[in-house]
Amino acid sequence: MDVVDFRYLSVAVETGNLSRAAESLGIKPSTISRRIARLEDELGVTIFERGSFGIRLTAAGREVMVPVRRTLDGFDSVLQVGKSSGSGMSGHVRLGVRMPPVGKPLQPLLAAWRDQHPDVVLTLHELNDNEISTALAERTLDAALVTTPTLRRGANTISVYREPLVVALPQRHILASYDSLTWDLLREQTLLTQGWNDSYSARAFYASFLGDGVRFSSHPASKQSIMALVGAGFGITLTAKSQSEVLFPGVVYKPIAEDDAWLQVELAWRPTSEDAAVGRFVAFMRDEARSRRLL
Template sequence: MKTEIETQHLTYFLSVAETGSFRKAASRLNVGQPAVSRRIQRLEDILGVSLFERRSTGARLTTAGTCFAARARVIVDDLRAATDTARGAGLGENGYLRIGVIASLSRGPLRQVLESFVDSHAYVDLCIAELDRGQLLTQLSHRRLDLVVAPGKPDHESGDGLILAHERVYLAVPSDHPLADRQGLRWSEVLKETFVVSTQEPGPEIHDYLVRNLSDLGRTVQVRRHSMGREGIMSLVGLGFGVSLVADHWLGVRYPNVTFVPIGNDDEIVPFSMIWRPENDNPALRRFISLARIEAKRSGALS
């Protein structure tokens, strides 16, 4: 004989407790009164106690029934919340999304996508991490991250991807530097400058970018590496330690005594890409990718 309490037992019991009547509970549940009576009787048999005092005027909770009602309500409410949470996670309305970045969130397409995602998915737990590229790709591979956003074209060996944006490159110079008033610069005009870059991401990529653009101009690139983050490097620029490079999306932050001047030809751009694992079925990730595609089309990075 079955002795387990079923959800329907609790639902019928609470309906009688709330309405104070077997007849009214049956009407609310859209079932016959005998069905309600049988369920309540079965529940009382399982528990071994009377839950209601049956009267001609209705049903009133016993002392045991009152204690049971308080706990039963919590169980039913928790079950309903768990059901809603699971369904919402399946639709990408809640759950979690873990993003690794080598980028500034101060402005640009990534910021736009994040703002749109947060506005429409307020109950998704969003976690963002800044690490070196190797660490980010390792965590992506092991599903500790859902998505990586970094400079460069998508590395399809690491997963699926799309180019989110193409951005101009700027030279960060002290505001009292002779180049600060220029509307644009050529690479040949910065051959004598000392560049300060971080040993952290995206410092190594900036170093490689400098070498590619200056090595053919007949002069060794003067680079000073510092174990500092982006804010620290910009502070060094402002203090006159040298100049550095940034992409357009870094321009949303202002630093003391630092001016940003476009460098290179007008068509000289740097791609920023998103990478994710194709087998990752996280609904929140799929919603984020959909918003990113919309933004990439708007910015012209995706046709």
């Protein structure tokens, strides 16, 4: 016996007639009659009474139908899960981020993804550049939002959005009285950066604006810890405009009046990924970036 026999049996019960059951299944009446007779032989019971009234379940047949229906329901559930996963409407996306997704435009993007894909679990992993690169290579991350060119090894990338940079200053800093700042005004300052073992991408990024003579103070710490040091007067730092929505004691934010004061955020993923949910996430981010004109 197999699940096809159970299907035939269930349809026969529903229609109460083998000919009508065969018609609804698109098979010959002799085929369904033969399959049910073989099933009765295997089980050693008579499932149907047959007569001019058509067919009806025997007492043994009614008992047989309980596990048959349970089996068919379970099989349908498996098919539904498979179809949903295969279409990317369910599953799991492990997303690496360099910065917390605070404010626009990333937070609204993730909210839109959540609304449209409520059955896809999204797990956020806040990591530094080296950790994100390693995690993508080792497939412990499915995708990552990155802002530096250090993650191109073996990964595909698409641009998602562009975000202005702002300066975070101690509240009592002399530059805090300015309405906006320029690179020239910032070059003489001590610039606080995040930096882990052999990870100097933030310093390289800042130096591309300010030159190589900048005084850097690197810390293997979170952005929140860097902001705490800014508030304590240890120096200044650059951050994305969305991050300036988070208030820290003793810290003020100032815009930068320079045409190149922005960062490009890209989505990176492994080109060999076969997970449908990951593919749908990549396509969603690409299409949303275009429709919202975030680039």
